[in-house]
Amino acid sequence: MALLAYAFAAIMVGTTLPTPMYALYAEHMHFAVLTTTVIYATYAGGVLAALLGLGRWSDAVGRRPMLLAGVAFAVASALVFLFADSVPVLLVGRVLSGLSAGIFTGTATAAVIEAAPSAWKTRAAAVATVANIGGLGAGPLLAGLLVQYAPHPLQLPFLVHIVLALVAGIAVLAVPETSARTGRIGLQRLAVPPEVRSVFVIAALAAFAGFAVTGMYTAVAPSFLSTVIGIDNHAVAGAIACSIFAASALTQVAANRIPPGRAVAIGCAILIVGMTILTAALYFSSLGALIAAAVVSGIGQGMSFSRGLAAVAERAPAQRRAEVSSSYFVVAYVAISLPVIGEGLAARLWGLRTAGVAFAIGVAALAAVCLVAILVQESREKLSAST
Known part of the structure; x- marks a missing residue:
């Protein structure tokens, strides 16, 4: 091992x-x-x-x-x-x-x-x-x-x-x-059964928001550091990118026993806080706030992604779990590419600082939608159980 x-x-x-x-x-x-x-x-x-x-x-x-x-x-x-x-x-x-x-x-x-x-x-x-x-x-x-x-x-x-x-x-x-080598060679199917879709959509949107942030920090954070903050140190740039992954890894282990639905909601709320800090970091050109945003966002991303995957796996039929999980990972990896390219286009049109703030607002809005959807879903389930 x-x-x-x-x-x-x-x-x-x-x-x-x-x-x-x-x-x-x-x-x-x-x-x-x-x-x-x-x-x-x-x-x-x-x-x-x-x-x-x-x-x-x-x-x-x-x-x-x-x-x-x-x-x-x-x-x-x-x-x-x-x-x-x-x-x-x-x-x-x-x-x-x-x-x-x-x-x-x-x-x-x-x-x-x-x-x-x-x-x-x-x-x-x-x-x-x-x-x-x-x-x-x-x-x-x-x-x-x-x-x-x-x-x-x-x-x-x-x-x-x-x-x-x-x-x-x-x-x-x-x-x-x-491995016992019992499988067959072929393309991995992508599908989400009807009984999983409501949970999958919310978890996938939360994963999309979180992975968009990790993609942004991995691709653009060094440019934020040099252009917006005014610090041209590659070791610091690497440490900032490292911090979001370190926070995510530790959180995924620590949050392993939190009920999935609650963990995704908490993760989305933390991600909103992280994007608020990122907006302040870019507006005030603050290194400390840029690092804090990375750590806070990593915590939110780690919690919402890992427990979102657990929520999806719980609801999926055992024989279809692999294709549902693969669908979830596809959403996550699309999220580390398309939003980052959008960030690059926005930087060309509006400048890096404004593009970064717009990105943070967009991610916070998506996380807020997920949070509201989870709260509404939980309210409906409680109402249904009581009646």
Whole structure:
């Protein structure tokens, strides 16, 4: 379990590694925030392609072959970034990174849970969550420190990640196969049965709001820091991006026993607070408020996403749980791409500060709609139970 958790975290590091480096790429290749958001968002295309096209393969061919394929895509992505000299090359690197993440998201989660010793069975899902989100948070922190304080800022982070990924491959090879290989190769179906739809819509909207924020912090927060706040430090930019993932990971573990409906409502309320703080951070050019917004938003996102998934899984028929969960993840990964591109377009039209404030207001409004919908739904259920 420990070896697989390491492999999971090491591969996810690579998916957020470029975050503090986008400003350097923009400087060297002469592009604006909109191009940065498009480069970032192509990652989601790779993730979705892997989730839908390869999501069921590990049940048929085994966890190890698919995890090794994920390692191969991660190494290929790092090699592309290592020699990147144009925007199209950066796009290729992001797609490869997305493919590695899409394979690992489902396959490594299942492998960690299956490999857990009996004493860890009840905590194995939490271990997988921490490995996943922890790796995402470690990527910008590691890259920020290397870019700011080490030589060769556009190459060294990817050399380090190649080493981490190769060690991950060795870890995967060292672990026995955990799958019974009973599934069939094919495309992952997406569907939401009628009995799940009311819960799914609310949970998916909350996930959309939360993932839009994580996407914004991963793609645009370094630009906020340099352009709006006036601090040009890549290590700080990486730490800010890291903080939202760290807060999310810790919250997902801590909130595991809160009833799903209540947790999603609380998460949406916290997300609204986070967006209010973000608006103040941009308006007053405050570093402290920008960091606070990341932490608060991470708490809201972690709670609403993880417990929203639990709510959907509870209502879904056992034989259709995989396709419902996949539908939920598709919504989440669309959320880290389209809103961020919208942010880039708005920045071109209105300026980065105004675009950021508009983004925060939009996310807060979506979270408020989810919160009201949950409260109305709970009121109806209580009324129905009393009558």
